Amino acid sequence: MHQLRKPYLLYLGASKDKMFAKTAFGLRDWCRADCLGEWSLPSAEVSTGLERLSPAEAGKRGAGSIVIGIAPVGGALPPEWIPDLEAAIAAGLDVVSGMHTRLTSFPTLVAAAAKHGVRLLDVRHADKRFPAGNGRKRTGMRVATVGTDCALGKKYTALTIARALNARGVKATFRATGQTGIMIAGEGVAIDAVVSDFVAGAAEQLSPDNDADHWDVIEGQGALFHPAYAAVTLGLLHGSQPDALVLCHDPSRAFIEDFPGFPIPDLRVAIRRYEEAAHLTNAKAKVVAVSINSSSMDDAAWKAYADSTSKHVGLPVYDPMRGGADGLATAVLTVG
């Protein structure tokens, strides 16, 4: 389980395109109070709008970590970042990365981190071994977001539900299972990086026993209908033992992204399959709402779609980007 040190200095490198700086913008939007400022190379053309702070200055103001907020083209760490990262290390900051290439594969960073007693944290990778799952029912309430595909709003939906629950005074904690979520939460497990034998066990550790009226809001991964990643989805679902499920869907997709032979199932089928799978570890598990990514629709189309879909599945249908967060929170609490 990763445990990060906040507050953060967001690092933007030489970023020229907001599209590749999604992590930095996500952190600014979801944990702004934890972001002291940003830093970048002189050639950068992207900014989050946060105060510009050198690594040394950020260290003086108490920053815990410098977070790599951009995805470098090609996936490798650009050499021109190294001086900035070394300056952050010298200022006592941990370095946090969600890249495939591990920070620990750069000997100069490893040596600098050892010298200054800070950590190199590769949150896309699992940082420890986990036990196998034990299936023991844990105390507290849990809601998990699940999806008809990858990358269509499971993290966003979970974050909005956690925030909406907190806003109405309900104890709730977002539980992160992917790299950006881990950075936002400051802790979590990169569940798809866990050895398959231990996926359910890692998910069990992610939402431990809690107060009876506390909600863990667990970020889903992958999809049961995904030919490459369904194993991740199922192990996470079993270990999470959710009481409530929120099904996330993007109506503009007819097929699993990048897998044209694999159609997205009808939402009623998806609901049945997710409930069936979840019942193994929680016989009461129930899909309580559908969260739609309706970015492809205008207001009229969205209203018509939401109405017909709600009738079709017999559940409330919201888009958290169109003010649906509170409705999702209400739906979750119906199983409380």
Add this chain to the structure above:
Amino acid sequence: MHQLRKPYLLYLGASKDKMFAKTAFGLRDWCRADCLGEWSLPSAEVSTGLERLSPAEAGKRGAGSIVIGIAPVGGALPPEWIPDLEAAIAAGLDVVSGMHTRLTSFPTLVAAAAKHGVRLLDVRHADKRFPAGNGRKRTGMRVATVGTDCALGKKYTALTIARALNARGVKATFRATGQTGIMIAGEGVAIDAVVSDFVAGAAEQLSPDNDADHWDVIEGQGALFHPAYAAVTLGLLHGSQPDALVLCHDPSRAFIEDFPGFPIPDLRVAIRRYEEAAHLTNAKAKVVAVSINSSSMDDAAWKAYADSTSKHVGLPVYDPMRGGADGLATAVLTVG
């Protein structure tokens, strides 16, 4: 993907109990032609009955590997084995182990292996990275064994089916997914040791494109109804794209072993759930037979059970230990 060098010298250490030498006996029974002989410490009380050969003598006779055929109590490698393993390494043999503790964690073995140019092969662990699954339909036919629980005969059933198919002249290859199976086959993937994101991809590589009339017989792992290991099962199933499934079951178990809160489902439910899951990557996937571990029954009880179960599920029911291998092979070929 592990690729082992046969023939084998089976190593029994100081074994006093056949129960802990299951690997050695499995190799003797399933690939006897690949077993040159056995070796053990003077205090050993267990023998496979194969010719006793020192590592040096085995090397002279062309042995490719010494295989650790016993599970040491406590899981750690006993220091008294080291001289025998070093002798085998000096004689040019690879060392093959299915233990949790990696051979590569012993510096003296690593140094000896480097000096003599042989390999230390930990077949319980994955030896390489795999790509994510791509879902592309492969040529050739595939049958997978699946189960209502772990450790009830999925490997045994797959081995008997492959042997029975070969015996009637059908091209068939046993595809191993666990350590003992890998030793028997001489190759395979320890699928539960693969990072969850890549389980389906590893399974895809295990049974590559083949002749249209060739059968891969894939060793199943875990169970869809297992609170710890269902992720392994599902990823393996999706990557395997089986045309036929054989459901393995032990009627003496009411609950998942070591998980008393988790009942074994009715066989009709299990069949439906496995077919439903398998249809994602092969719409024609069909359970064709049930393979029963009936070791808890006498002949009369077995006959009554097989009859009633066959009626209940509408499929042929066999125990490969009671002469059912040929019936299973016939059932598999009905989908050819």
